[in-house]
Every structure is written in C-alpha cells, then in structure tokens.
Amino acid sequence: MSDDKATAFGTTYAELYDRYLVPMLFAPYAEFVARRAANLHPDTVLETAAGTGIATQSLATMLPGASITATDLNQPMIDQAKAKADFRNVTWQQADAMNLSVADGCFDLVVCQFGVMFFPDKQIAFREARRVLRPEGNLLFVVWEDWKLMPTAPLAIAADTVAGLVGCDPGMLVNPPYHDEPVIRTDLEAAGFRHIEIDRVVQPARAASARQAAIATVHGSLIRTVIESTAPGRLDDATNGVERAIRGKLGDGQIVGATRALVVLAH
Numbered sequence: 248m249s250d251d252k253a254t255a256f257g258t259t260y261a262e263l264y265d266r267y268l269v270p271m272l273f274a275p276y277a278e279f280v281a282r283r284a285a286n287l288h289p290d291t292v293l294e295t296a297a298g299t300g301i302a303t304q305s306l307a308t309m310l311p312g313a314s315i316t317a318t319d320l321n322q323p324m325i326d327q328a329k330a331k332a333d334f335r336n337v338t339w340q341q342a343d344a345m346n347l348s349v350a351d352g353c354f355d356l357v358v359c360q361f362g363v364m365f366f367p368d369k370q371i372a373f374r375e376a377r378r379v380l381r382p383e384g385n386l387l388f389v390v391w392e393d394w395k396l397m398p399t400a401p402l403a404i405a406a407d408t409v410a411g412l413v414g415c416d417p418g419m420l421v422n423p424p425y426h427d428e429p430v431i432r433t434d435l436e437a438a439g440f441r442h443i444e445i446d447r448v449v450q451p452a453r454a455a456s457a458r459q460a461a462i463a464t465v466h467g468s469l470i471r472t473v474i475e476s477t478a479p480g481r482l483d484d485a486t487n488g489v490e491r492a493i494r495g496k497l498g499d500g501q502i503v504g505a506t507r508a509l510v511v512l513a514h
Contacts, residue, residue: 261323265299265331267467271460272402273301273361275450276389276508280360281305283510287385289313289355295344295376296320296362300328306358307334316354318342345372349379356380359388361508364422373438373513385514386440390425392447392507394418399504401452401493405464408492409485413478420470426509440513452504460502461490 280302284292290313297303297317306315315337319325322341329339342348344359344366357376366372376386394403394417402421410417418424425431432443454460465471465486474482497504 261299261321261327263467263471265327265467267459267463268402269299269301269467271452271454271463272506273298275452275506276360276448277302277305278309279448279450280358280387280389280510281309283387283512284356284358285309287356287387289385291354292316292356292358293347293349293354293376293379294318295342295347295357295359295372296365297328297339298324298360298362300331302358302360303328303337304332304334307332307337311336314338316340316349318344318347320344345375347375347379351378352381354379354381355384357384357386359386361389361391361422363388363390364425369425369434370437373435373440377439383514385512386435387513388511389448390431390509390511391422392426392509393424394421397505397507399452399496400506401454401460401497401502401504402464402468402506404492404496404504405461405468405470405489408489409465409470409474412481412485412488413473415473415477420468420473422469428509431509431511435511435513442514444512446510448508448510450506450508452506454502456500457490457494457497457502460493460497460504461486465489 292313292315294317297319303317317337317339320343325339397403406417406420428445435443474485
C-alpha cells in the first residue's frame, strides 16, 4: 500500500480504524511493547506513528512517572487518540517521523508500533530517532511478519479474498513488507545503532464473530481505500465475501486467529 493511500485512509477513516481494527490486531501487542519499554526504565519517551494511541495508553499506564510525547503524521488520528483518554504524562503533537521538530538528545526511548513499514526511507527515520536519543538511549519498534505466514490472521484472509474481487495482488492490500532481519539490521547500523535484538512474537487476533472480523478488516483497514478507489459500490460484496472466508477458516461464533510480528530493540 502506497504512503498516499495510507495517509488518505488515516485522514478519512480514523474512527473506523480505531473502533474495529485496533482491538483485534493492535491491542494485543500494545501491552507487550509497554512491558518491554518499562524494562528499560526511561524518563522521557517519544512515540512516532502513534495512530489512535493504543500503544500510547499502555505506555502511559506502565510508565506513570515518564514524560511521553506521542506523535503521528495524521492529525485526525491524533484527534481520535486524544478523545479517548486524558493521560497527564502524555503530550500529543503532529510530526513526521522522518523530520522531527525535536532537539538533539532529548529522549531515553523512541517507540514505534507498526509504523516503520510505512516510512518511505527507513534509514532517514532511524537517523532521526538516533538524533533525538540520548547517548545511551534505545529505539523499540514492532513490524509485521510476512502476511503469507499468517494463514489464520483475519486481515490476511481478507486481503486474499478482496484481491480476488478487485483483481490485484493481496500484498497491495496490507502494509509494505519490512520483515527481513538482515535488511533491518543493515538499516539500523547505517543509522548508528548497535546491539540490535530482534524477537519474533505471536499474538491472538480475536473477534466476537466472523461478521465482526469482516467489518474490522474491510471497513477499518487500508483495504477500504482500495475498494472505494478501484471497485466503487462493492464494499458490501467485499464484506460479505470476507465474512464467508473467515467463517470457513475459523468457524462460527467467536473467532480466534493469530498474527506474527518482529519486535526490534536497538541500543
């Protein structure tokens, strides 16, 4: 998915994304990331590509004594996040992770949950993170594993189904790939990071029903932008088709799939 489509989705569908997709895909990782962050004992934290603030909430809860600056490129995402909760230790601002308006050496930790894949130039974004970190600071981020390795992930099922409907590669309906460990290490080292740790993590993806999972993946994700730009009027067809596909793989009633991600810590 191109960056302009991602931006368009964030601007138009922030509320849908937050209501449907966040609880199923992103919430399971938020607490995991916040625990990792808490183990580093930072006093100052910068979060980039914070979206609607699911990781921000966990960070604020687990790091009550830290000062957290949460940023995102899209103001509608920030507005949605600010409307959900008021944490005294969080300051929100619009910012581009590749061009941060922050002084050098201000933060102990930079965190990014599922945003790095969309940065047009990863090395530039990593250099910016390195610039705003103190000498002993850390960068902690999460990226999705290859969706082809997640056959029970509702979003992967939806991408395969909708790709057949609109006639495109399923990879066009999910995030750009950024899961090759040697590439990640090379990009981080080029930006000045060392002692890079990469863990592979599996988390559940739950929904109350196949119907709810279909609405989450089709209406609350980048898939919707593609449908409305290439197959206008077929949103209901896509939703119904994805519901059938998810039910066929995961059954009736509450559905439980699995997602995979890489958690990266660079010192």
